[in-house]
Amino acid sequence: xTIEKIDAKLCDGCGVCVNSCPTDVIRMDxxxxxxxxxxxxxxxxxxxxxLDCPRHAIYVSPERxxxxxxxx
Amino acid sequence: MPRVVETDVLVLGGGVxxxxxxxxxxxxxxxxxxxxxxxxGKSGTTAAAGMRFSVFNPEFGDNFDDxxxxxxxxxxxxxxxVWTEICIKExxxxxxxxxxxxxxxxxxxxxxxxxxxxxKVDSPFASARIIRRGVPPPLRRQCEEIGVTIMDRITVxxxxxxxGRVVGAVGFQLTDLEPIVFRAKATVIxxxxxxxxxxxxxxxxxxxxxxxxAYRAGAELTGGDMHSSHHGSAEYPSWRGGRAARAIYRRxxxxxxxxxxxxxxxxxxxxxxxxxxxxxxxxDLDAATDDEIERMWQRQRNSDDxxxxxxxxDPRKRGKHMISGGQDCVVGAGIWPxxxxxxxxxxxxxxAGDSLSIRSAAFGGLPSGNIMxxxxxxxxxxxxxxxxMLPVADEELAGALKTMLExxxxxxxxxxxWVTQLLLxxxxxxxxxxxxxxxxxxxxxxxxxxxxxxxxxxxxATDPHELRLAHETKNMVLGAELCLKACxxxxxxxxxxxxxxxxxxxxxxxxxxxxxxxxxxxxxxxxQPVPREWWPPRLKAEQGGTR
Numbered sequence: 059x060t061i062e063k064i065d066a067k068l069c070d071g072c073g074v075c076v077n078s079c080p081t082d083v084i085r086m087d088x089x090x091x092x093x094x095x096x097x098x099x100x101x102x103x104x105x106x107x108x109l110d111c112p113r114h115a116i117y118v119s120p121e122r123x124x125x126x127x128x129x130x
Numbered sequence: 131m132p133r134v135v136e137t138d139v140l141v142l143g144g145g146v147x148x149x150x151x152x153x154x155x156x157x158x159x160x161x162x163x164x165x166x167x168x169x170x171g172k173s174g175t176t177a178a179a180g181m182r183f184s185v186f187n188p189e190f191g192d193n194f195d196d197x198x199x200x201x202x203x204x205x206x207x208x209x210x211x212v213w214t215e216i217c218i219k220e221x222x223x224x225x226x227x228x229x230x231x232x233x234x235x236x237x238x239x240x241x242x243x244x245x246x247x248x249x250k251v252d253s254p255f256a257s258a259r260i261i262r263r264g265v266p267p268p269l270r271r272q273c274e275e276i277g278v279t280i281m282d283r284i285t286v287x288x289x290x291x292x293x294g295r296v297v298g299a300v301g302f303q304l305t306d307l308e309p310i311v312f313r314a315k316a317t318v319i320x321x322x323x324x325x326x327x328x329x330x331x332x333x334x335x336x337x338x339x340x341x342x343x344a345y346r347a348g349a350e351l352t353g354g355d356m357h358s359s360h361h362g363s364a365e366y367p368s369w370r371g372g373r374a375a376r377a378i379y380r381r382x383x384x385x386x387x388x389x390x391x392x393x394x395x396x397x398x399x400x401x402x403x404x405x406x407x408x409x410x411x412x413x414d415l416d417a418a419t420d421d422e423i424e425r426m427w428q429r430q431r432n433s434d435d436x437x438x439x440x441x442x443x444d445p446r447k448r449g450k451h452m453i454s455g456g457q458d459c460v461v462g463a464g465i466w467p468x469x470x471x472x473x474x475x476x477x478x479x480x481x482a483g484d485s486l487s488i489r490s491a492a493f494g495g496l497p498s499g500n501i502m503x504x505x506x507x508x509x510x511x512x513x514x515x516x517x518x519m520l521p522v523a524d525e526e527l528a529g530a531l532k533t534m535l536e537x538x539x540x541x542x543x544x545x546x547x548w549v550t551q552l553l554l555x556x557x558x559x560x561x562x563x564x565x566x567x568x569x570x571x572x573x574x575x576x577x578x579x580x581x582x583x584x585x586x587x588x589x590x591a592t593d594p595h596e597l598r599l600a601h602e603t604k605n606m607v608l609g610a611e612l613c614l615k616a617c618x619x620x621x622x623x624x625x626x627x628x629x630x631x632x633x634x635x636x637x638x639x640x641x642x643x644x645x646x647x648x649x650x651x652x653x654x655x656x657x658q659p660v661p662r663e664w665w666p667p668r669l670k671a672e673q674g675g676t677r
Contacts, residue, residue, distance in 0.1 A: 077168075077169040077171075077172060077282070078169070078172050079168070080168040080169075080172065080173055080174070080177070080332075080334070080335040081168075081334050081335060082168070082283075082304060082595050082598065096595075097595055099547055100334070100595075100599070102327070102331075102332055102333075102334035102335075103330075103332070103368040103369075103370070104178070104332040104370075105370075105436070105437055106172065106177070106263070108436075109263070109436065110172075120366050120368065120369050120437065120440050120441045121366070127545070127547050127548050127550075127551040128548065129544070129545060129548050
């Protein structure tokens with residue numbers, strides 16, 4: 059149901075996906091200069107990051123998946 | 131001291147309504163700051179728009195009375211007729227305005243030109259094609275070109291008031307928690323609809339923040355009693371494709387293969403079939419004509435082709451596709467407009483787009499969003515010019531900042547993600563808001579009030595991302611409460627409001643809107659009657675002289 063991977067080998071750190079994500083799932087790893095999946099729980103499967111990535115480095119899975127969120 | 135941003139007009143939310151308001155105000159020479167919690171140009175429902183742009187033009191043979199009747203009957207006679215007329219008649223200007231701002235309306239069929247003929251679409255009007263996700267970027271470019279100050283990735287949490295007027299807002303940076311104080315002569319809320327984070331709906335960003343802020347500031351709201359049923363794929367619940375196909379071709383069959391008849395809306399009929407134990411329910415493409423299949427295929431190619439190909443969905447392969455049970459994803463409560471300038475019941479506060487409730491009057495989301503945005507922009511300019519910048523009391527500002535940062539300053543508490551999950555489990559199943567009954571609504575309300583009283587005051591965040599979640603969760607809980615109370619209040623069945631314990635439409639008793647407002651810490655609900663001249667013609671005749 060969620061963003062599955064950002065291929066670090068393909069990612070050139072352009073940051074387009076960070077702005078594409080409406081729910082702040084993706085952040086930049088400033089040291090490595092790569093986009094990383096920081097908050098996967100908030101992915102709403104809109105596919106915008108995958109559609110916008112100029113390097114085709116992102117994959118959003120369509121598989122059925124229901125996250126189990128526990129209190130603590 | 132926190133950072134202070136001073137601006138003539140503050141616009142919250144950067145979709146079609148927000149950008150339209152910002153451009154309109156900036157064009158008249160005022161300073162405008164446009165704030166979005168994500169990124170202007172990619173945010174909100176506007177980013178997901180990818181079908182068509184409805185236009186009304188008598189030169190195409192469109193008939194005003196027919197159009198008005200269709201919208202009025204579809205809304206169960208609850209649409210605001212003044213706004214319906216505005217939205218229909220100004221849609222052509224909205225098209226010209228948006229085209230002038232650089233929004234592309236592509237020509238796909240040279241014989242047809244820009245406009246899809248009405249016999250080719252599932253509406254009785256011509257409409258312009260738009261490019262999926264192609265609408266917001268030109269709006270952002272236009273804002274930038276004319277000097278609107280855009281501030282992305284800022285979560286605004288509350289409005290600031292002074293002597294009963296809205297004079298700005300407070301928010302924080304998503305990257306570093308930096309608090310920001312916005313001081314504005316006029317504020318425009320364009321933060322979109324009030325939805326719940328339902329699986330399969332890409333509306334997880336629309337948590338009703340603007341409506342919640344307006345409610346806390348004392349504005350009158352309305353709605354929450356009408357619903358939007360959402361069916362997805364049972365096999366791939368989070369896949370958003372197939373929606374176009376279901377909109378074009380509406381044959382649904384139950385487990386025994388019996389066809390489910392439906393009225394104006396597909397949702398309630400299918401939800402009732404589930405409720406009566408007739409599931410699973412299938413979208414039956416085997417019985418479609420070749421022409422319908424072709425239209426579904428064309429629509430898919432222009433909208434969700436990538437996602438559809440990924441799971442192997444192609445309408446040309448036909449088949450019966452199991453759909454998921456009804457879920458409600460939109461709370462629906464919006465800010466009550468005090469005038470056609472998109473003012474609200476609080477001075478200094480304007481609203482447009484899905485945040486403003488014009489009560490089912492809209493004629494296409496994008497054109498109506500633009501129309502309201504332009505009107506809100508003009509209203510804000512007039513107000514800002516007349517009133518000027520008002521001071522904010524120190525206590526008011528300190529209180530808003532304290533409330534904003536509390537979740538991240540606590541040493542522990544409740545996870546916003548967990549509370550959101552509990553809220554969804556309570557609200558989303560079809561038997562709460564889609565097929566309603568007083569006892570079930572009350573049971574859900576009991577839980578929501580518990581979340582409000584016990585979890586919300588203790589929401590805990592460890593970083594800016596979670597702080598945003600905490601405020602969104604708080605706003606969703608408020609939205610759920612407004613919605614459940616409005617549903618309990620409307621003791622009849624009308625439109626998408628279906629009560630098992632109150633079957634049938636009650637006219638003229640419930641030819642009324644439900645208004646909601648905070649009153650001394652309590653949620654107050656009351657009826658606002660629909661003007662008599664807007665009643666159904668037959669009822670007016672029956673009741674003639676009994677006034």
